[in-house]
Amino acid sequence: MENTVFERNYEIAEKDGRARAVFERAFAPGGFMEEFTKKMDAIPKVIVPEDKENYEYLLKLCDDYAKRHHGRIRGVVDYEHWDAHIDLYLKMLEFDDAEDMAFVKDIGEKAHYLCITPEKDGGYRFHIMINYFQELMSEEHEAYLKYETLMEDEELASMFDIPELSPEDEAIALLIKEILDRFDNETKVDRTTAFKAAISYLMRQGDEKALSVEKLCATLTALLEKVLDEEKKTEEQDS
Incomplete structure (x- = not known):
């Protein structure tokens, strides 16, 4: 009997220009993957x-x-x-x-x-x-970080069909971004340190419900007020 042979050549494939563009943009220096990795670290x-x-x-x-x-x-x-x-x-x-x-x-x-x-x-x-x-984070936190990092790159975000957030979620996401911006612009504490401190505080509460985005927003707000107050007192004492 003759051999039964199955043979296919998949080496030559049509290149997906859109997929390649997304990959190159996401993995570019300073791009989505680098920034998201920093936040996850x-x-x-x-x-x-x-x-x-x-x-x-x-x-x-x-x-x-x-x-x-x-x-x-x-x-x-x-x-x-x-x-x-x-x-x-x-x-x-x-x-x-x-x-x-x-x-x-x-x-x-x-x-x-x-x-x-x-x-x-x-x-x-x-x-x-x-x-x-x-x-030590919920899936909700991770999803928020991915969304925030993606939306920071308008060109990359435009390559995806991103569903719109609910008005409530969008408001919270924008508020968290504004609070983190204020840490960078108004205090000596950078946004990464502030975010890590807020997460650590919530984890010490020992309640998974404490990991909600709403609780994160409230904790960052309280932390910002505390840092601003302490830095103001220090300036007054030094003057």
Whole structure:
């Protein structure tokens, strides 16, 4: 019998100019991703116990695999980029028994990202990433930060069909922006420090409902008044 062959060539694809333009704009220096990352970095974080357990499990698994296949390994809990990752360097990629296939299955179940790339001097890098950390914020807060950062770039925002906020949400979003602007313009405390302090305060309340945007707005307002008052008193004492 003849071989049954299925073959397709997907290498030549029509480029989506709009998608490329959005990507280039979002990832440009000083663009959406850089600014959003700065805001997310300012949010207090905690270690996710399940992710920590998965990282330690995969680290041991990768170490065993490296020993069996004469590779090398490097694992990092990264407090700068807020993740944990494992780099496994191998001369070749081969999964030829039940143990090796179980190794691949475990990575698929316990990691959040996997990338395999060739090395310049030969061999491959097996890059595994686990989130490991989680921001102490609600989904509502994260959505607001994304919206605020996106709307700061009018050109990028125009590339999306952004639904309009309700009058109430729009009013709160504008008020938070105005308060943060006042921190930058009227006090010695920058907006990032103020935002982080407000989030930290709300988290100490021990109530998830305290993480509402309304509570954030009220906390920032109170903090601004306190900072302005203290800075005014300091100026009066120095004069």
